[in-house]
Amino acid sequence: MRIAVVADGEGGGWLQELDEAPGPVRHVSDLATAVREAEHARSEPPRWVWSASEDLYPDLVRAGVRVSRCHDAALTEALLLGYHARHGEASSLGAAWARLHRLPVPDDPARPLGEGTTAQPALFEADRSTLPPGTDRLAALVEVHADQLRRIAELPDAGRMRLLAAVESAGGLAAAEMSHDGLPWRPDVHDEILTELLGPRPPSGQRPPVLADLVTRISESVGREVNPDSPAQVLKAMAWIGHPVASTRSWVLEGIDHPVVPLLLRYKELSRLHSANGWTWLESWVRQRSGPDGQRLGRFHPDYVVGGVVSGRWATRGGGALQIPRSLRGAVRADPGWVLVRADAGQLEPRVLAAVSGDDALAAAAAEEDLYARLAVHVGGDRERAKIGMLSAMYGQTSGDAAPLLATMRRLYPRALDYVDSAARTGEGGGIVRSWLGRTSPAPDGWAATVAGPGGERRRRAHGRFTRNFVVQATAAEWALVLLASLRQLLPDMPEGAGIVFFVHDEVVLHVPADLAEETVRAVAEAEARTRVTLFGNSPVRFPLAPVVTQNIG
DNA sequence: AGGGTTTGCCAC
């Protein structure tokens, strides 16, 4: 059963059941309650059909309502446009409807601030769909939805795109829920870590003591004033002391034997921590004082952007949630009486390559807990070299040791290497490639001019590396989406705020009451099994997740 | 003053 829904902007909305034929339109004055009731009315919950989870679902979640599944028209539209190499085009409901009626297509609306940073009451803002004023929005939604189902059915791999649309939509739900619940983050622990490394917090605008001291010592070592934050000044300083460098990147400086180098490297490391994730970050992104919205204290609320990356990985807006430095992970702590369950899909991309290419030898290695260790046995070398060889194949690296390693890989894993080499050739020719479920790489724009002009060969190669990596990275992102979708379904009933609280590409973190830890771990294992079979049937490839129950993930 | 670009580093 599918139910189409649009909000009326006053807390209510219109619903319409979609069986073989659309049922009667029903207006409700309390949309959250109506959705909650419909969610539990049947043995199987409905699939909600709406313009965009991003627009409707945060309000529902704030009202304490969670839904099991949905069809997100905007995310689905973007997938379908992408399939036909039309990546840049607008994908909101209004745009899809306009294309259907051969009307001028409106641009997508600029996205409002994320749920993590705002806290408005649940009002179900009427319309971010860019439909023309006066349009029957429910009818337009039903029409676009039917059209999307038809367009999916026409594809050569309809079943795969149907799955992709479903898990992309589920990702939208999971993202809103995670943004709302937030990652438990202890400001006091964060402050301890910063103070330990940087010294006590300075007045705003000043350098922390440890950094200030390093600046002094760097200047003394060079023999004149240097602002290490300025690459230009560091370049001059290095030339001045007789060690000219082409750039001030850490790995370049590392090769230079001079007493100032360790000081500079230490400064870079700590300065990065201070500017990116220092006290200012803590105050901006972790709620420490209660407000009117009732959000929990000590939570980091990243604003996830589903479908924000061409490969299908998620992006985030603000707060840099996908780049939390390892040194700060200790600030992620379970509440008293609760635990964190962390599950990390190790070596995801080579496992994905083994599964999609059907390479028996690589699949055999990917049936093991440590794929690279097995590779090393095959290659007859050490694990580290085997890993470099594999990564070279997936990223298109050619420098350094890569060439001989790649030759070995090609001999041992011919089908796997064919798979990525073929994707690379397609990209070098300006073509498009697809993930396992049909997410499609964007066609390069202005290709003829790009290739003809100066640096054309270099750019051809670069695009080949992009498509080479795309077929693996995009499929890995699909694996993660199916896992998230499965996990949402399999988790036991949980109290408010419990569940998945963090997700980065191949790692999920759940925050649950301690007495639910065991069930949660079982659900993670079950979700992995379901994901593997859903995507790759009876492939021998395994995707070890090794869920760990902890108080902190540092 | 403010916007756009460059540099460099963080994550996977």
Add this chain to the structure above:
DNA sequence: AAACGTGGCAAACCCT
């Protein structure tokens, strides 16, 4: 060892 994919972000830099 060092330039190989996807990104976000901050500070310096460069321009209007």
